[in-house]
Amino acid sequence: MLPRLPLDDRTYAEIVQQARRLIPKRVPEWTDENAHDPGITFIELFAWLTEMQRYFIGRVPDRNKRRFLDLLGIAPADASSAKAIVRFSNVNKAVTLPRGSKLMAEDQMFETEASISLVPLVLERIVTRTEREANDVTATNDHANVAFYAFGKDAKAASKLYLSFDRELEPQEQITINVKLLEAGVDMLKDAEQEFVVNRSAISPSARLSWKAYCWDESSGSAGWMPVEMIEDETLHLTLSGRITFAIKSQMRSVTVHPASEQARYWICATVEEAGYEMPPRIRQLMLHTVAAQQKDTLSEIVDFVVDGEPNEEIHMDSYLAVFGQIRVQVKDADGSWRYWQETPSFENLPPMDRPPSLFALVRHEALDSVTVKFSDGLSGAIPPPGQTVRVIASEAKFDLYRQVGRSNGLPEQTFELYSLSCKKRDALRLQVGVLEPQGTYRWLDWTRVDEFDRSKPEDRHFIYDPVKRLIHFGNGERGAIPEASNETNIVLIACELGGGDRGNVKPHLITEWVNEAQKALHIKADNPGFAAGGAEAETLQITLQRAQAELKHTFRAVTNEDYETLARATPGAAVARVHAIPLFKPGLADYPRETAPGQISVVVVPYGLTDTPTPSAGFLQTVKRHLDTRRLVTTEVHVIPPVYIKVTVNAVVVVEPQFVDEGQRLVELLKKLLRPLDGEHGIKGWTFGRSVYKGDIYSALSLGNGVVYVQDLWIDAEGPHVKKSAGGDIILPPHGLVFSGQHDIELISRTHL
Template sequence: MLPRIPLDDRTFDNIVQDARRGIPRRLPEWTDENAHDPGVTFLELFAWLSEMQQYYLSRVPERNVRKFLDLLGVVPYEASQAEADVTFGNVRVPVQLPAGTKLQAEDQVFETVEPVKLLPLEIERIVTRTEKETSDRSASNERGNVAFYAFGREAEAGSRLYIAFDSELEAGETLSIYVKLADGEESRAEGVVPSARVSWKSYGKDEDNGNSWQPLELIEDGTFHLMSSGRITFRVLSPMRPVIVHPAADRPRYWICCVLEEAGYELPPRIDQVLLNTARLRQRDTRSEQVVFDGSGEPNQTIEADSLLARYGQLRVQVRDADGCWREWREVADFDSDDADGEVYVVERAARRRGGTTVRFGNGVRGAVPGQGVGNIRRIHSAEDFAELRWIGRSNGLPHQKLRLYDLPVKRQDGLRIQVGVPCGKDGRLVWEDWEPVDHFDRSGPLDRHYTFDPETGELAFGNDERGAIPSFAEEPNLCVMVCEFGGGERGNIKPGLLNRWVLEEQDELLLTADNLDYGFGGAEAETLEECVERARAQWQVPYCAVTSEDYARIVMDTPGLKVSRVHVIPNYAPGRGQAAEGAVTVVVVPQGLGDTPVPSTGFLETVAKHLDDRRLITTEVHVVAPDYVKVTVHAVVVVEPHFMEEGHRIVAALNRLLAPHDKPGGVQGWPFGRTVHKGDIYGAISRVKGVAYVQDLWLDAAGKAVRKSAGGDLELPETGIVFSGAHRIELISSSQL
């Protein structure tokens, strides 16, 4: 018998009582609630049906819930891997750290996501220059505890950010800096149109053998023109030359500068730190990996790879045949040896500090030539101590085979890929088939090489030849792990200063220092079934297709990469055509900004328009526009109690709260778009201030586009209009003087 799972603990009596308590509120004309009343009989009938329904719902097993979620296209999230930014120090010579370089924080292993080039370079000075002032920000950048504006608070075109290094960069040198902004996280949203445009330059030798500011070749800008934190990589095109920037008494230094070419930031960039030799690490421990190459079909083909496992681990090379199976090739010392015929290759190893390894194939006479194809050659790198662990068992050829991988604590389904060996030929040599992980076998056919893997239990299962194929029988172990990656969970969200220990002794010999200045972020445990159900319920409330005005507002507020303050949707309205535009929708967008009247840039509006274009109805014409700000100034003569003659600032504060263009803390709501400012609203706001007796006289002034004053003195706003307070003038009169 299945255990009772109480989804709803209400009994029959509770349901009846709740329903009867709602009668006076919903149907006040219903006065007879005795048992003989037919309405009460219906209440009891539906209460009984509800109790029976929740009884059966409480017996839905977990497997059925997962099936229901699968029908909705929802699966529980796996454990996510934390990330952390690490800054390397004590760099005396240029060093190339390969992808997968491992650092350890207590018992958590982190790896570099990409190759990292470290240069013996330090930032000596940072200077910001605007039209009004020039400021040295070196101390703020070094400590990282006081943010500074990259281009000043106004962020006007022509403002500059200067960065000085302690040594020059030669022509052709590549440099990466990490810019950490105070206002936010990294934005990985695609399709974001920058609100402003910057350019990067260095002071160096020009074509006329003189010295001037020369452009840098921008390779990568993960900041979207300093709109978010991220990495910027550029190449120096001409040799750098020293110059004095600020102050005048300073010595010449090697400078690069960021010029604000086109203004338009909604939020001017504030920088916490500009960092050199900084890399992004992810909490994972790769024990085995694969790198895929295309076969050229030509003699003496070479394939090169550089990663930590490529430098310090074991190497296997496989080539795919025409039938789709992979054959293992052998490594030989050289092609002149006696055993250099057939499927062999030679490994050319570079110095471990300089690069990875190169695999060279034969020319068809000494050593075979891999065939031409897409992705038909691969290298498999694995750690030295993983050689035995990669063999996880053998197939007995029976359906529903299951294995428990006790020695492989893999937390993510994509962290495990396996191969199945199939005996071939008289000698029984194994050729390898790739198998793919799936969540279940419901959609698998008899020929699909699928398996399921549960990271929580470590159980790996195969099909039954109807739902999923059965691995081929073998006398020896033929189930081999090709890709294995550990790591994941909230323990990866480490504290600052912990990620400073190298895992491999060979890399410890580089004498480099490492430190994470901030917390790790993004690590989370696998989602439980209950959490997944709640997420699925919440997702169904999030609109994807814009149909109603509420849909448009919700979708715009969630535009990736943007910070939106307010949205106003006007149906059947188009700029220039007014309310007669059938099928048109105008969306007024207010960005987050420093002042009360932030104006969205052209890039901001384009980003919102692109986001809506994928979600609008095909027949709908969408316009995204900026708000029309209307400055409202109140002139009032107010009679107050004698002891409140010096409290005029309270009235001004009340008017500022009433005429606020944005929602503010304390329950202050922004003035509705397009709503007429009635004098009665102002009278009411002033009258509610403590100490006010009455308003003797009142008139309103307005400045803005398309605003008009009615005969009664009210201010009528356009549909896209939003008010903000001007310099209110309040004259106070003591009631004792009247």
């Protein structure tokens, strides 16, 4: 039975009928629709061609569709793992958790993405202070859904944010604080994912902060606020969410800070040195002892090391599998193959040999934070050759049940099934094929995963992994090499990662259970204060085709005005509220459009802000310009400029019905709604860039008021640079000008008093 194909269900007759129904609308002068008319003949011809085209398109197999996508450089997206921020508490002693430490969220496994050092420390109090007020926001910080202003709504220079700890910080002790900001234009349920995709090097901060601690100053012999050593600031002066890592240089001293003045505490302070925030930073939560975690379960991992080839060389690993799992060591030969070296308890009791054996010693540290792989001095054991020649394979003990895939029979197009491993990601596996040598030992060769064998040559060691069917495919000798035949198992996995998919998108406070008993015995509490986000299943072919169509329409090069505006709105790290591109214009051009600047374009950007006239800072403009410069034409010079705000004040005498003589404020609100620079709610658009303010606009707005009979008198005043007034009283704006409302004066007169 032939498979059912997704054909267009319209018949030839239906296509002809639909086309004929469009004739009166598209070509009303066409009145003869009989069969003898040549136009009807053309309709029937194109209907037949359309039916044939759809017929053949419906029979394009999925394999060919994938080839077409490959020509466009588009491949189906692999399954992805959810990411979250994990916070640790109840730390009673200093301890280091190795990278890859495993935690459970119900039935989902999560692993930390970096090692983290935990120390007994609590963020005790948080105080914000401006020139007007001081607030203790500690309770607000404990409720992560309530954001607070770090430096007040104005974020003026000299505003401060104080943080106190429950103990004195030791000099050179590194402390990391995770800062969660309420960022404009970011979906807060996806903030865990956003942190990992923003290119911070392309962002110029709008303001500048300084961090100080209250310490003892040896030079002056007194205590005071002294700068801390800022090791890392991912927040870019509280512009983005991220981590701040610092160290104290001197001995701290306790001090009282109002309003948390009931006792002296150990404080650090962030001060606004240079103001300029478009949106004052709002903090959702400040947290100690946090690390990024990803939903996955690594059964085996490999790490390649570069060694010097010197005697007594050592290699250190700080991963969870290295500390709590099994360790195997491979060393690369000159021909690129790998050989396993054997583990020995120690080199001390081994006598010198003419041909030292291939041995390594493994040292597990009592702190359970790292392991060390040691090599000999070249007398009692061999020395690895210099270069990237040492590979450490760390795996769980149970991985031995899964690592052996099978043996090759030397025939083309071999297929092996992974019965017990549900690897959802195509890149979740790394494998090797062993080649038997005359002396009975194996040398192991790396094989590379590819999506298809189309580009594989006969000598290329490639394989395909199908995560849906859990199948591993090898080539036929013409496209992709054939694994060496063997009587024993010679196809093995050296790396394997489980996990991925949308099941990892868990709610807050679910990542709590330790997997390892030794880590559980530390009695450290773990949880995720926010959502785990970013987990997704692998794309189907249909979804990939839809994404390909959307990406082809996506703007990635700045050519037209609309391209510049679209790209400016999408600038990472810059919350752009409005944007307007002005071709052939540059700052300082006096008589535009009569006078133009060839090859130049000015992009006017308006940021989100709390004021009526939000103005971008120099850093904001530089961030947008840097983003556009990488996408503009080579011959185009881009200027990113702020808007010119023009204050417009309306003075009017309006005749109304008697019952509305006291509702002048409503007319003022109508004018403010009209003369606004930013877009409003419910799709209300702000004033168009550079559009003149005509009296007719004001008349129209006032006529919408309740009870308005007519406008008896009207005149408009304007204040701002480059603004002009016509002979008729209209306001003429520069091309990068925007209006905002002044103090409108509306006088209402009852119709009965005329």
